[in-house]
Amino acid sequence: MKMVDRKVIDLVLLNLIVFFTCGQTSFQCPGGVAFLGTEYTIESGTNNYNGLCSISSDKDTNSLEPGTQLTLTVDTTGYYCSVEAGFDLTTGHVTTELGRYNVSDVSDLTINTNFSVDIPRFGDVTIDFICDRNWTVRCNGVQRLLKSPPHCNITSDTDTSTLDPGTNITLTVDLRNYYCSQQAGFTLTTGVITETLLGNQTMDNVTDIVLPHSLNVTSDHFGDVTVTFTCDSVPRPLDCDGVDKLSGATPSTTETSAVTVSNVTTPGLESSTTPTSPSPVEENPPTDATLGLAIGLPVLFILLIILGVIIYRYRRQIDMYLVARKKTQTELQNSNFNKVE
Structure with missing residues (x-):
């Protein structure tokens, strides 16, 4: 009888310890209650x-x-x-x-x-x-x-392959067959600019939506065009049809425009129907003259130096040559004078 009472007391004490531990730690304790004859290990845990x-x-x-x-x-x-x-x-x-x-x-x-x-x-x-x-x-x-992922298609009201900065365009994003159990959102990225198309949308069924987005084009918008679908805080890039890039006007377009402007007839002057040959174009004459002068002066200076060296080195021979030449001319003049007499 005493042995049974002892087991009952032990069991009651064990349950008191279990419930006390649960109450102090606010943790859920394994098994809930202790059963007679069952071994228990009490561990703290969630x-x-x-x-x-x-x-x-x-x-x-x-x-x-x-x-x-x-x-x-x-x-x-x-x-x-x-x-x-x-x-x-x-x-x-x-x-x-x-x-x-x-x-x-x-x-x-x-x-x-x-x-x-x-x-x-x-x-x-x-x-x-x-x-x-x-x-x-x-x-x-x-x-x-x-x-x-939803089906995505992007269209534009303007040709997106030859855009000038400052152009106003509208991109229309058509989204079909999408759903999110919590909150849905869409962002549009053009070049390095990301903007919100739709944020924090809740729904109870599969949905379609068309989202127009207007923007004033800058150089930062030039580049790839992408749409990202965010569902339950998980972003998912979409594979969209249609417009996939915004591009600036090409250099060739600018050159063509410059040529066209140069052929405009001045108002008040009659244009001739007779073909005329193009007048010769003088190619940068001031630049060429300056270049020739810059090259010619050093060459002339070098030639003068060479001539001076030659004269200095052969000055005695030159002097002898000039004296002999002068003597010869004098003798020739005397001879001619004697013949006349």
């Missing part, structure tokens, strides 16, 4: 299942269409509960019971679940572990079910 939950899929969960048949595989390892254990799968706003199990030791479990994807199932994917209470377990693998 839940009583510290094993791995991993979720995989047979299809790309980032690109699903309503009506798609989807299979999710949930692998659980290292779970235990002294009472009935269970797992619930939540996809978007829909919760599915995966099963209830009784185990006598730490166990592993693989569960397959099949369902048709509809609008309420788009959103976050979570697992709840049930062991007297419910705990949401963080899982690896599939984190959310997302609808396939």
Whole structure:
């Protein structure tokens, strides 16, 4: 009798410790209550299942269409509960019971679940572990079910291949068949400029929308044109048809315009119908004269120096030559004078 009383007292004390610990730490304690004859290890933690939950899929969960048949595989390892254990799968706003199990030791479990994807199932994917209470377990693998990206087409009211800065244009973005379980948003990027097309939109079904966007073109807008779809805080660049770039006017266009202006007839003067040959064009005469002078002066200076060196070196020979020449001329004059007499 004393032995039974002792066990009852121990059990009551154990339960008091469990509830006191839960009340002080605000944590959920494993198993809820202690059962007579059951071994318990009290551990501090936010839940009583510290094993791995991993979720995989047979299809790309980032690109699903309503009506798609989807299979999710949930692998659980290292779970235990002294009472009935269970797992619930939540996809978007829909919760599915995966099963209830009784185990006598730490166990592993693989569960397959099949369902048709509809609008309420788009959103976050979570697992709840049930062991007297419910705990949401963080899982690896599939984190959310997302609808396939919307169809996107971009048009413009102006030719986007030859734009001048200061031109006003309107780009129209046509978005079809999109959905987001929380909030949807769209941004438009032109060159290095990103602007909001639509922000924080909530919806309850697949939606279509046409978004016109006007802008005054600057050089910063020149470049690729892209649209980004943000759903549940996840940005997703879209592959859009239509306009994909804004470009400035090409240099060849400017040159052609300059030639056209030069051929305009002056008002008040009659244009001749007789073809005339083009007048010769003097190619930069001031520049050529300056260039010739810059080259000729150094050459002339060098020639004078060479001539001076020659005269200095052969000055005696030159002097002798001049004396001999003068003597010869004198003798010739005397001879001619004698002949006359």
